[in-house]
Amino acid sequence: MTDRPNPANPRRLPPDRRIEDYALIGDTQTAALVSTDGSIDWLCFPRFDSPACFAALLGTEDNGHWRIRPQDATATSTRQYRGDTLILETDWVTPTGSVRVIDFMPPRDAAPDVIRVVQGISGRVAMRSELRLRFDYGHIVPWVRQVDGQVVAIAGPDAVALRSDVHQYGKDFATYGDFEISPGDQAWFVLTWHASHEPLPRPANAMESLDQTESYWTEWIARSRDAGSSSEEVKRSLLTLKALTYSPSGGIVAAPTTSLPEDMGGERNWDYRFCWLRDATMTLAALIRSGYTEEASAWRDWLLRAIAGSPKDVQIMYGVTGERRLPELTADWLPGFGGSQPVRIGNAAADQLQLDVFGEVMDVLALARESEIGPSDDAWSVQQGLMNHLQGIWHEPDEGIWEVRGDRQHFTYSKVMTWVAFDRAARAVQRFGLSGPAKQWRATADEIHQQVCAQAYDPDRNTFTQAYGGKALDASVLLIPQVGFLPPTDARVVGTIEAVQRELAVDGFTRRYRTDHTDDGLSGDEGAFLICSFWLADSLALIGRVGEARALYDKLVALRNDVGLLAEEYDPATKRMLGNFPQAFSHLGLVNTAWHLNEHDKCTPLRPSSY
Numbered sequence: 001m002t003d004r005p006n007p008a009n010p011r012r013l014p015p016d017r018r019i020e021d022y023a024l025i026g027d028t029q030t031a032a033l034v035s036t037d038g039s040i041d042w043l044c045f046p047r048f049d050s051p052a053c054f055a056a057l058l059g060t061e062d063n064g065h066w067r068i069r070p071q072d073a074t075a076t077s078t079r080q081y082r083g084d085t086l087i088l089e090t091d092w093v094t095p096t097g098s099v100r101v102i103d104f105m106p107p108r109d110a111a112p113d114v115i116r117v118v119q120g121i122s123g124r125v126a127m128r129s130e131l132r133l134r135f136d137y138g139h140i141v142p143w144v145r146q147v148d149g150q151v152v153a154i155a156g157p158d159a160v161a162l163r164s165d166v167h168q169y170g171k172d173f174a175t176y177g178d179f180e181i182s183p184g185d186q187a188w189f190v191l192t193w194h195a196s197h198e199p200l201p202r203p204a205n206a207m208e209s210l211d212q213t214e215s216y217w218t219e220w221i222a223r224s225r226d227a228g229s230s231s232e233e234v235k236r237s238l239l240t241l242k243a244l245t246y247s248p249s250g251g252i253v254a255a256p257t258t259s260l261p262e263d264m265g266g267e268r269n270w271d272y273r274f275c276w277l278r279d280a281t282m283t284l285a286a287l288i289r290s291g292y293t294e295e296a297s298a299w300r301d302w303l304l305r306a307i308a309g310s311p312k313d314v315q316i317m318y319g320v321t322g323e324r325r326l327p328e329l330t331a332d333w334l335p336g337f338g339g340s341q342p343v344r345i346g347n348a349a350a351d352q353l354q355l356d357v358f359g360e361v362m363d364v365l366a367l368a369r370e371s372e373i374g375p376s377d378d379a380w381s382v383q384q385g386l387m388n389h390l391q392g393i394w395h396e397p398d399e400g401i402w403e404v405r406g407d408r409q410h411f412t413y414s415k416v417m418t419w420v421a422f423d424r425a426a427r428a429v430q431r432f433g434l435s436g437p438a439k440q441w442r443a444t445a446d447e448i449h450q451q452v453c454a455q456a457y458d459p460d461r462n463t464f465t466q467a468y469g470g471k472a473l474d475a476s477v478l479l480i481p482q483v484g485f486l487p488p489t490d491a492r493v494v495g496t497i498e499a500v501q502r503e504l505a506v507d508g509f510t511r512r513y514r515t516d517h518t519d520d521g522l523s524g525d526e527g528a529f530l531i532c533s534f535w536l537a538d539s540l541a542l543i544g545r546v547g548e549a550r551a552l553y554d555k556l557v558a559l560r561n562d563v564g565l566l567a568e569e570y571d572p573a574t575k576r577m578l579g580n581f582p583q584a585f586s587h588l589g590l591v592n593t594a595w596h597l598n599e600h601d602k603c604t605p606l607r608p609s610s611y
């Protein structure tokens with residue numbers, strides 16, 4: 001094809017489209033988002049951070065999508081995951097009958113596939129598949145042709161083949177398949193990516209792949225500890241966290257999307273398809289607690305490879321196999337979700353100083369050492385290098401946990417987590433007989449402790465503040481008792497929880513900070529931050545207000561969409577999710593709070609540092 005689609009007449013998506021209208025399918029190397037309308041609007045092939053071949057999520061249908069649904073515009077859909085798997089079932093009801101569309105991505109053997117199977121339930125239903133491939137984040141129209149009965153699309157490094165038992169035809173830069181389905185009928189579609197210079201991979205068998213995919217997820221979830229009354233939502237969150245794991249390397253992405261807005265229509269749009277040490281360590285803590293040691297072990301190996309070299313070059317985030325350069329670009333051809341621009345590719349936060357990651361890494365490695373994963377000499381030698389480096393920089397101001405793009409500050413949470421790093425290092429020497437300057441580390445931990453209590457505590461409001469000498473509040477300091485910095489019985493801890501409830505509350509949830517009190521370098525506002533709301537529930541449980549904690553947990557669980565997924569934030573005013581989706585932070589928060597409440601019910605004390 002030589003012409004391009006007419007940009008003056010773009011194919012629009014429904015204006016009332018919501019982030020929570022999407023469901024996730026994935027193969028633990030990449031993932032796709034499927035809308036309630038049966039359209040795959042986001043898919044990056046072959047990795048989470050590869051350019052998207054379907055980017056309608058951040059634009060219009062002309063930026064690439066693949067819809068399979070009844071031709072009847074009045075058809076309605078409901079959907080669910082098949083049991084405890086990532087196989088999505090969308091059931092359509094039309095005036096003439098009903099059908100089921102089954103969408104999944106088989107855990108990868110060689111080539112990545114998206115498979116869609118349509119099965120008749122009742123009556124007779126006229127269906128349509130509408131495929132619009134656009135490489136490189138929605139702006140390259142590929143050369144599409146039929147080769148041996150299969151549709152092959154090629155542009156630059158990418159090639160995608162569609163194999164199906166439904167006849168395909170091309171029209172207006174899209175590929176269509178029209179078919180009818182009755183009970184007992186079945187139609188299948190297999191979309192496969194390969195590098196354009198390589199031969200077409202062998203086609204996957206749709207039904208065999210379905211069985212294999214079902215077994216993969218069912219066997220994986222069967223290894224989890226039973227979370228009692230929270231079991232249903234914990235399992236779904238664990239499956240989501242597993243789906244965000246890049247299995248070849250053990251890396252874990254913060255979310256599979258870029259630029260879903262934290263402020264609808266605004267500029268708070270970021271690329272999350274990378275491995276943050278912070279998000280990954282917290283995810284690991286949730287997985288270890290839930291019985292998954294294999295993933296934790298793989299991630300420890302990932303970490304050691306990623307940060308290998310000089311400790312002074314350690315970054316706060318990496319690519320899925322440890323890439324260090326993640327330049328932030330603007331995809332100015334994409335209008336953005338709900339008009340939220342810019343759409344960003346890459347993330348400049350990779351170059352920031354965020355001191356908290358030292359504490360998070362030291363803490364999760366301590367947890368790993370104490371768990372079934374056991375010790376690792378390599379890990380300890382890397383940890384010693386990190387501690388030597390931290391000894392020289394812990395007193396510096398930084399960008400903090402929230403990666404502000406305003407001035408660096410002495411953020412309280414950053415300093416608390418440097419205390420965690422020195423505390424865990426000194427403890428490891430004492431407890432496991434490892435080598436290292438334990439006395440010096442303990443002395444530094446004590447110095448940081450005194451400094452935080454003196455400079456980050458506001459006696460007038462009886463609360464820890466966001467930064468030394470400041471007045472602004474920050475929900476991250478809710479973690480002070482969880483990481484063991486102060487006991488939950490300390491009046492300053494109780495005062496901080498109450499101040500957060502008083503000053504950061506929004507409809508019973510909490511913001512991470514107030515954008516009118518903190519200069520984060522950005523315009524606009526944002527919603528309630530879900531992981532912080534889970535931390536608030538944890539804090540309430542820790543100080544004995546368990547009824548309130550459970551009520552908040554239940555309220556957060558009720559925010560999940562129809563298939564149990566959460567974005568990063570929630571706007572109580574519009575009752576809509578905000579931010580990248582689904583977000584590891586929110587799902588690990590759910591898992592940890594469920595375990596905290598469970599442990600509380602069983603009167604098992606929390607191990608310090610459980611996030």
Ligand SMILES: OC[C@H]1O[C@H](O[C@H]2O[C@H](CO)[C@@H](O)[C@H](O)[C@H]2O)[C@H](O)[C@@H](O)[C@@H]1O
Binds near residue numbers: 271
């Ligand atoms: O809010 C501004 C920042 O937003 C992103 O960071 C957030 O997401 C990270 C990944 O989940 C998380 O680790 C961090 O704590 C959050 O603040 C974005 O990646 C940043 O570039 C941006 O400055």
